[in-house]
Amino acid sequence: MAKLNDSDKTSSGFWVTEEAPIHSDNPIATPQAAAPDILRCAYMELVVTDLAASREFYVDVLGLYVTEEDDEAIYLRSTEEFIHHNLVLRKGPVAAVAAFSYRVRTPEDLDKAVAFYTELGCDVRRNENGFVKGIGDSVRVVDPLGFPYEFFYQTEHVERLAWRYDLHTPGELVRLDHFNQVTPDVPRAVRHYQDLGFRVTEDIQDNEGTVYAAWLRRKPTVHDTAATGGDGPRMHHVAFATHEKHNILAICDKLGALRLSDRIERGPGRHGVSNAFYLYLLDPDGHRVEIYTQDYYTGDPDNPVVTWDVHDNQRRDWWGNPVVPSWYTEASLVLDLDGNPQPVIARTDDSEMAVTIGADGFSYTREGDETKGFKLGETL
Amino acid sequence: MAKLNDSDKTSSGFWVTEEAPIHSDNPIATPQAAAPDILRCAYMELVVTDLAASREFYVDVLGLYVTEEDDEAIYLRSTEEFIHHNLVLRKGPVAAVAAFSYRVRTPEDLDKAVAFYTELGCDVRRNENGFVKGIGDSVRVVDPLGFPYEFFYQTEHVERLAWRYDLHTPGELVRLDHFNQVTPDVPRAVRHYQDLGFRVTEDIQDNEGTVYAAWLRRKPTVHDTAATGGDGPRMHHVAFATHEKHNILAICDKLGALRLSDRIERGPGRHGVSNAFYLYLLDPDGHRVEIYTQDYYTGDPDNPVVTWDVHDNQRRDWWGNPVVPSWYTEASLVLDLDGNPQPVIARTDDSEMAVTIGADGFSYTREGDETKGFKLGETL
Amino acid sequence: MAKLNDSDKTSSGFWVTEEAPIHSDNPIATPQAAAPDILRCAYMELVVTDLAASREFYVDVLGLYVTEEDDEAIYLRSTEEFIHHNLVLRKGPVAAVAAFSYRVRTPEDLDKAVAFYTELGCDVRRNENGFVKGIGDSVRVVDPLGFPYEFFYQTEHVERLAWRYDLHTPGELVRLDHFNQVTPDVPRAVRHYQDLGFRVTEDIQDNEGTVYAAWLRRKPTVHDTAATGGDGPRMHHVAFATHEKHNILAICDKLGALRLSDRIERGPGRHGVSNAFYLYLLDPDGHRVEIYTQDYYTGDPDNPVVTWDVHDNQRRDWWGNPVVPSWYTEASLVLDLDGNPQPVIARTDDSEMAVTIGADGFSYTREGDETKGFKLGETL
Amino acid sequence: MAKLNDSDKTSSGFWVTEEAPIHSDNPIATPQAAAPDILRCAYMELVVTDLAASREFYVDVLGLYVTEEDDEAIYLRSTEEFIHHNLVLRKGPVAAVAAFSYRVRTPEDLDKAVAFYTELGCDVRRNENGFVKGIGDSVRVVDPLGFPYEFFYQTEHVERLAWRYDLHTPGELVRLDHFNQVTPDVPRAVRHYQDLGFRVTEDIQDNEGTVYAAWLRRKPTVHDTAATGGDGPRMHHVAFATHEKHNILAICDKLGALRLSDRIERGPGRHGVSNAFYLYLLDPDGHRVEIYTQDYYTGDPDNPVVTWDVHDNQRRDWWGNPVVPSWYTEASLVLDLDGNPQPVIARTDDSEMAVTIGADGFSYTREGDETKGFKLGETL
Structure with missing residues (x-):
């Protein structure tokens, strides 16, 4: 982000560029073989x-x-x-x-x-x-x-239940939207997934050029997967889409009615990144599931790449509500092809949680304002 | 609440009674004069x-x-x-x-x-x-x-702008809904406002009979005002209603766009008490404004009174999201008729914040579950 | 309406007065006995x-x-x-x-x-x-x-299911809102129900003073019942409220999925009268059920009475969508206390359908515009 | 549709096939040159x-x-x-x-x-x-x-205003969604646009194999354009998307407030085709604009093609509300490259309006039910 010009800054407080401003010092080699489509x-x-x-x-x-x-x-x-x-x-x-x-x-x-x-x-x-x-x-x-x-490619077709409103619930999940992967070295991951044909739509960086997360897409939404900086490989979450925001609120209401509100980890809220409305739940094993709605079309090859300052406290929640620490630290193991858990390698770059919460961290709502931490920081 | 029977407990985890189970040991005398209507x-x-x-x-x-x-x-x-x-x-x-x-x-x-x-x-x-x-x-x-x-009673009539959709915004505030007052002795306040003609619709208590808050109505909604236990007299908030939940989300989105997300103090969320969807904002002076929608009709004289256990972590947020400490501690001064601030008297009963957060406090999502604190407690 | 002043006309195209401008030439005697509350x-x-x-x-x-x-x-x-x-x-x-x-x-x-x-x-x-x-x-x-x-007055209390979101459907009906009665002489009905303690909130009239319908309330909504001019006594509809507009749309979607779309008689739409969002359904016997949401508070004694011109084509549908003829003509029989159907007496005043549709009728979207009929008229 | 098997019929009353079952007897030659992407x-x-x-x-x-x-x-x-x-x-x-x-x-x-x-x-x-x-x-x-x-391909980039909620209105239009073209011979048009790289997602046919309309896409939504059978070439409508259904209702409400309800030609309603929520407006010149939200992802190469029976009265409005005749008959002229209006050629195949409304037409809500026409037919 150090290289981003003020002229690239939008009226909403983030930057846009034509190419993802991410470079890896430790890239995986690009294969000669063509990537699958x-x-x-x-x-x-x-x-x-x-x-x-x-x-x-x-x-x-x-x-x-x-x-x-x-x-x-x-x-x-x-x-x-x-x-x-x-x-x-x-x-x-x-x-x-x-x-x-x-x-x-x-x-x-x-x-x-x-x-x-x-x-x-x-x-x-x-x-x-x-x-x-x-x-x-x-x-x-x-x-x-x-x-x-x-x-x-091959799969059995089943009936699309879009028109079966008699079966729908107030919190209807209509589509699988994306995955999210935790990996120690985000630029290395981005470079590799670009080789596989993905394109970056948004990322979070700091002035020193540390990349904290990046969003990558094939279908023309903000992402099919994302690389979140942290100890990995681990799975951060899997996300399903609803049609409207009230559907997401209905899931929260139902969890309350079932006295399962402790499955709500974070949200609901509005993301800065992706501009989508979101909710994070934890399943009985602690696998994280996001419920997500209303990001934007990204299918043009010159779709503007959005870069957020890690210190902008509206980047992960547009309303400035704090990210709970577990959301940064907890994730699911992933398996190798024999079913054994993959070893987890520690992130060595700065942690997003550390640079935004606590003694050394700070964030801003309005860039240049006197630093006063953000909401969670203030209340801790 | 100590006197409430298990038979009064609803399937949603709170109790209902025909009369507010609140008694004051230190009541204000009931006037002989009739109260205004x-x-x-x-x-x-x-x-x-x-x-x-x-x-x-x-x-x-x-x-x-x-x-x-x-x-x-x-x-x-x-x-x-x-x-x-x-x-x-x-x-x-x-x-x-x-x-x-x-x-x-x-x-x-x-x-x-x-x-x-x-x-x-x-x-x-x-x-x-x-x-x-x-x-x-x-x-x-x-x-x-x-x-x-x-x-x-006397007031100038002005045009109701309900049909003027050309003027409406995404976060349209359609009605003044209620006030909320901070007062040290809730049973004393309740008894007095009952003398003034108010009726209790909901309250928060504990097994020892401490009353933490009570909601009081004249019009047939959950409240026209509420008595919140704390150092007082102070004003906790004034609330306006929207028609739908998305209107409240739109206010958050707009505050984000204006880089004013730090005016969002708490929420949005679903209240347990009142069952309404809510958001708390702070105005430039720190006066708290609630945006509120969709509580229920309370106009029958035998409207069931709802009593919540202070340790039920869904009482103030049905989704179990933590109440931020400032919401418990901050409030606005009130003036006497000469414009001088009223002195603030400390609450001596237990504080809701103290009994639900921190070293001595605990709350539950499912009564009887192993105590593990609630979300904020867990992350602190 | 002939007596209404231009100064009473609102910027939305209807009139407001402090008292319902309805007088009966054929009133039912007012009892000496006090009305029940x-x-x-x-x-x-x-x-x-x-x-x-x-x-x-x-x-x-x-x-x-x-x-x-x-x-x-x-x-x-x-x-x-x-x-x-x-x-x-x-x-x-x-x-x-x-x-x-x-x-x-x-x-x-x-x-x-x-x-x-x-x-x-x-x-x-x-x-x-x-x-x-x-x-x-x-x-x-x-x-x-x-x-x-x-x-x-006496009734068994049952559990309020407002918090039981696990039971709720996308088209959840949360309250009984109102009745609607068909009666030949609307001013006579209004006068009688005023004697019973009801207050008029809105009505539809023409310049000659014919009253086509009036809305009457006890609880502070637009109505508990309404008098609709037509052959009567008959029951026009019974109405339930939802919280939001999408709940009403969900009922339509579900009826489509069940191949029961022919139960949708009229709507969904926005009423001019009441400003509520609405839908009319027909049950298996042809009893009409309205689904209704978001009218306004009317509980003050000087609540402004709204009078609509029968020729204003936004009075019954704010979007100008035509009222289907069956909605004007069909209604349910009512029984006497022995279970026998009451005889139906014909309306002799002008019919709202006749004065707004067809050869002799006309309506306007903008008063004073060249008359061109309204949508249904144009397509017939 | 004559060739469709009962096994292809869905539980929602339409058919799905892997390939669009449309064949042209009068095709435009397929160029040897590759189509633009x-x-x-x-x-x-x-x-x-x-x-x-x-x-x-x-x-x-x-x-x-x-x-x-x-x-x-x-x-x-x-x-x-x-x-x-x-x-x-x-x-x-x-x-x-x-x-x-x-x-x-x-x-x-x-x-x-x-x-x-x-x-x-x-x-x-x-x-x-x-x-x-x-x-x-x-x-x-x-x-x-x-x-x-x-x-x-070349275009100036401008700021995406997705995050500028301070500018948004209740009826915010977030994307251009599609065009719709009127053309006499739908199979001929489909075949040609398939040569140009479009894929059919849905169509309307009858048992005799007449094709009344087809929807064609490049981006993975139900369409970028559609071919509607009628006198052409003419432009049927241009469509913009909103995020939620209430945004569309807000446009209707605003038009009512501005006394412009006569710009609402048809809807709002739920389409059968596309499953989207819709509204049709007429601009001051009579150009038709659709407001549209929530169709489904169609980007897989084997996306099931949906075929609707022209006599299914839920095909164009899932709630069975009638299509107004003007929607079938009116459309905008299109120009040649010198700015002269293109001559309009009459459709010779059956007209959808004729086969579904009026003396010779009939439709059904439940296939096999005794024919009783559909709502508009009944009221005319």
């Missing part, structure tokens, strides 16, 4: 320790639709989805993420995925019958950042 | 130290309509109001409240008000031309709890 | 011909809560209600209304009701055990206009 | 006869933002747009459409556009300085169906 984030496979408790949360509370289920796994989808599922809950001994799964444009993109990751020296496995029900020929890899990524 | 809270007269800054907040940001203004005062009303104003901003040396003003049913009720408060030994003044513009014959008193109360 | 419209008893079909509509589609039911009747309530029911569906041979039931302030008001209607020469019956389950001592009468009216 | 519909150039009146409608009423203006033209954009404009209002003698303009992925796509349309024998003109302000190198053509199409 990713359409969108498609589903997450979550390992949960109590399948019944998870079913209660995702089906009875959040209202996701069960496409199929057995004693080992539950396949869930959102209202507007026509592929088999957006979420797999699989019973296992350790709560973790087994796959971040993306849909590709053609069956042939799987060959590209194999070549791309093989060149990178990753563990690459292909299963023509799919690794989970409802999905055909698939490729799973542990990517260079340590995340279990999946690519597929 | 109060229709509703009608307006607050606020003393502000910078009239231009206050105008910017209430008119430019919140969108209240200016009925009339001069160099000393601004008279504001909400969208659906047909009386002259709901808020008077008057320039003065010390930020404070000059009047909590109620409309009565008939001109003759002013005579009753004079008799009622005279019998109570209060300072009582009557001005047949009104103490402020737009209001006729009025009675002002310092009530036995130290609050400057006003009663009037 | 009515709190609010409380429930309607509907006779339906197919109890299962009606249950499906009111419970499965509209989501009203069953307090109690048997083979003969179903007792339903809305979300925020604490009395036993707001609607009774009773099986019977002819679809009709058995009672418009109002709650009164005290048990003693029943004595007043007996005296009031006895003096008027009405059929008056009192049942100390109530005429329906859940209601105690009650008085039923056939009022001078031919409507079966009920008054009661 | 279209990103999205970007702006419409409208000729208006009274620039001040149009400015009042689009800026003062609808709240579009003025990027630039002079005596001849006004350049407007929606809230979330970062390119120069989404709408150009140009003063001219005859109300018409001068360009349907699409943004392409790269500057080189303009060469492809030239080759594509040259091969088709169209009038093709390229202007490296753009045909309007704010747009660089552009190609304009009269396409084989007679529509003035434009393609461009």
Whole structure:
């Protein structure tokens, strides 16, 4: 951000540039092989320790639709989805993420995925019958950042329940929106995912050029995934979209009625980054789920990249409400392709929490104002 | 609450009774004189130290309509109001409240008000031309709890702007909803306001019978005013209603856009008490304004009184989000009839903040659960 | 309206006066006996011909809560209600209304009701055990206009489900709002209901002084009942309130999903009269149900009375969308106290439909504009 | 639709197939030249006869933002747009459409556009300085169906006002969503636009295989443009999106307040096709503008194509509210590249209005039900 000009600063207090102003000093090599053409984030496979408790949360509370289920796994989808599922809950001994799964444009993109990751020296496995029900020929890899990524094209079609208003609930989840990954070195992650075909839409930096987080997209929304700086590889959250803001409030109200308000970790609120309305929940295993609505179209190749100052206290909550510390520190383990948790590597760059809360940190609502910390800081 | 039966407990975790289970050991004598017939809270007269800054907040940001203004005062009303104003901003040396003003049913009720408060030994003044513009014959008193109360019937009618959608903003404030008063001894306040004709709709207590707050109504909503336990007499907040929840979110969004997010003190959220959706703002002098929507009808004489356990962490925020400490401790001074600030008397009963946050306090989401504090406690 | 001054005309195109400008040339005598003190419209008893079909509509589609039911009747309530029911569906041979039931302030008001209607020469019956389950001592009468009216105070309390968000649906009905009665002579009805303690809030007239409809309230909303000019006595509709407008849209969406869109008779839309957002549905027997939200406070004694010109095409739909003819012509029979349908007497004053649609009728969007009919007229 | 299997019928009453079941007997030849890679519909150039009146409608009423203006033209954009404009209002003698303009992925796509349309024998003109302000190198053509199409990549970037909530209105228009074109032979149009790279998402047919309308997309929404059967080439409407449904209702309310309710032609309502919430307005020249929100993601190559039966009365309004005849018959002229109106050719296939309204037409809410016409039919 040190290089950003005042002329790039918007009237809303952030900067826009044509290219993401992120450079990695420690890049992963760019493969010669072409990247697969990713359409969108498609589903997450979550390992949960109590399948019944998870079913209660995702089906009875959040209202996701069960496409199929057995004693080992539950396949869930959102209202507007026509592929088999957006979420797999699989019973296992350790709560973790087994796959971040993306849909590709053609069956042939799987060959590209194999070549791309093989060149990178990753563990690459292909299963023509799919690794989970409802999905055909698939490729799973542990990517260079340590995340279990999946690519597929073939899938069973199921009925889109968009018109089935008789089934809808006040907090209806209509789409899978994005993933969010915790990784120690954000510029390194960004560079690698750019190689995979993602584009940066927004990021958080400081004047010294430290990058705290970046948002990356394939479909023309703010993101299909994001790289959040922290000890990783870990999964920060998976996000579902609602149509309207009141749908998100209805989820909070229902959690209160069920005396489950302690599942609400943060929000609801308005993000600065993405401009979306949000809520963060914790499932029975502590997996974080975001409910999200109303970001903006990003599909043009010259879509302006938004850079936020880490000290702008409206970057993560436009209303200046504090980020709770657990949101910065807690995240889910991710698995390798044999189902073993990946080791977690500590972030060495500055921590966003440290530079914005507490003794050494400060933030501002109006740049240049006398520093007085932000709301949480003031009350602690 | 010690006397409440389990049979009175609702499926939502609070208790209902036919009569407010509040008794004062130190009551103010009930006058022989009949109380005036109060229709509703009608307006607050606020003393502000910078009239231009206050105008910017209430008119430019919140969108209240200016009925009339001069160099000393601004008279504001909400969208659906047909009386002259709901808020008077008057320039003065010390930020404070000059009047909590109620409309009565008939001109003759002013005579009753004079008799009622005279019998109570209060300072009582009557001005047949009104103490402020737009209001006729009025009675002002310092009530036995130290609050400057006003009663009037005569007022200029102005156009109700309910149909003027061309003037409305995304965060339109449609009605004055209620006042909230800080007072050390809540049972004493409740008993007195019951003598004045108010009825309790909800309260917060503990098993030892300490009463932390009570809500009192004349019009058939949850309240026209409330008694909040704390050092007083002080004014906790004045509240305006919107039609829908998104209107309240729009106010937050606008404050963010104006880089005024630090005016958001608490919320938005869903109250347990009142079941309303809420937001608390601080004006340029620190006067607290609530934005509020969708409580329930309370007009039947046997309307069930709701009692909340002070340790239920969903009582003040149904989603379990923590109350910020300033919300418990900060409030506005109130003036006597000569414009001098009333002395503030300390509360001696337990403080709600102390019993719910920090070393000695605890709260629960599910009664009987292992105590683990509530969200703010956990993060501190 | 002929007497209304231009100075009374608002910037929104209607008139306001302090007193309802309605005079009856054929009034019902005002009793010497005091009227009972009515709190609010409380429930309607509907006779339906197919109890299962009606249950499906009111419970499965509209989501009203069953307090109690048997083979003969179903007792339903809305979300925020604490009395036993707001609607009774009773099986019977002819679809009709058995009672418009109002709650009164005290048990003693029943004595007043007996005296009031006895003096008027009405059929008056009192049942100390109530005429329906859940209601105690009650008085039923056939009022001078031919409507079966009920008054009661005693009732079983049930749990208010306002906080039970886990039970709520996207189209949640939170309160009974009002009744609407069809009667040939509107001024005569208004005068009589004023004697009973109702106050006019709005009306529709023409320059010749013909009154087409009037809205009357006890609780401080726009109405507890309304008198709609037409062949009567008949029941035009019973109305339930939602919290927000999207709740009403959700009911439409659900009816579409159930392939029951033909139950939507009119709307959704914004009323001119009342400023509320509305929808009219027809139940399986053709009883009309309105879903309604966001009118305004009317509780002050000098609440301005709004008078609309019958030729203003925004009076019944603020967006100028046409009223469908069935809405003007169709209504439900009402029963006498022996369960026999009351004879229907034809309106002799001008019909609102006739003066606004078709060969002789015209309306305007902007008064004084060249007459070009309104939307429906243009397309017919 | 005759070929659709019952197994393709959804529980919502329409059919889904993997490929659009549309075949043209009279196709336009597919060029050998590759089609330009279209990103999205970007702006419409409208000729208006009274620039001040149009400015009042689009800026003062609808709240579009003025990027630039002079005596001849006004350049407007929606809230979330970062390119120069989404709408150009140009003063001219005859109300018409001068360009349907699409943004392409790269500057080189303009060469492809030239080759594509040259091969088709169209009038093709390229202007490296753009045909309007704010747009660089552009190609304009009269396409084989007679529509003035434009393609461009270069454009000035302007500030995205998404975060500027201080500027937003209750009816905020956030994006240009789509165009809609009237053309006599829908299958011919579909086939041609498929050659140009569009994909069908939904259509309306009958059992005889007549196609009444089809929706076509580039960006992953239900459409960037649609082909509506009728006398053409004409422009049916241009559509802007809001975030929520209440924003659309707010536009209606504002038009009522301004006594402009006669600008509301149809709606608001819920579409069957697209599942979006909609409203149709007429601008001062009669150009139709749709306000639209909440369709669904269509970006996967195997996105299920939805086919509606023309006799399903929920296809165009999910609530069964009738389509007003003017909506079927009225549309705007389109211009050739010299500014002359294109001749209008009559549709010879069945008209949707004729087969669904009136003497020969019928529709159903529940397929197989006794035919009783639909709402408008019943009331006419």
